[in-house]
Amino acid sequence: MFTIMAIKIEPRVEIAPTVQAILTKYGCIIQTRLGLHEASKTSCSNSGLVILNLIHDEKDEINNLKKELNDLEGVTAKLIEV
Template sequence: MYTIMAIKLSPRNKIAPTVQEILTRYGCIIKVRLGLHEASVDACSASGLILLELLGDEKNQIIKLTEELNSLEYVTAKLLEI
């Protein structure tokens, strides 16, 4: 089973440092992290998406991480188990 979290940040630049701080605290349960945002030579998107693969057996930590992220303005975190 895979435990995947999708985190949407908008505006990305305003909230990213706080999200980074939270992710660092939960770093031991994060197996894979991928950050996505639109970027070009002329512009950088105001919104971003972070995808995480989490250690599925750490349910309490995953719940705490999700709640902490969702408590922030400009952040939405969703879990998917497949």
């Protein structure tokens, strides 16, 4: 079983440092992290998406992570279990 968290961040530039601090706090339950945003030579998107593969057995920590992220204005975190 996989536990995946999708995190939408907007405005990305302003809130990313706070999101990073939270992800660092829960780093021991994050197996894989992928960050996506549109970028070009002349511009950088103001919205971003982070995909996390989490340690499935850490339900309490996963729920705490999700709550802390969703408590931030401009951040939406959702879980997918497959």
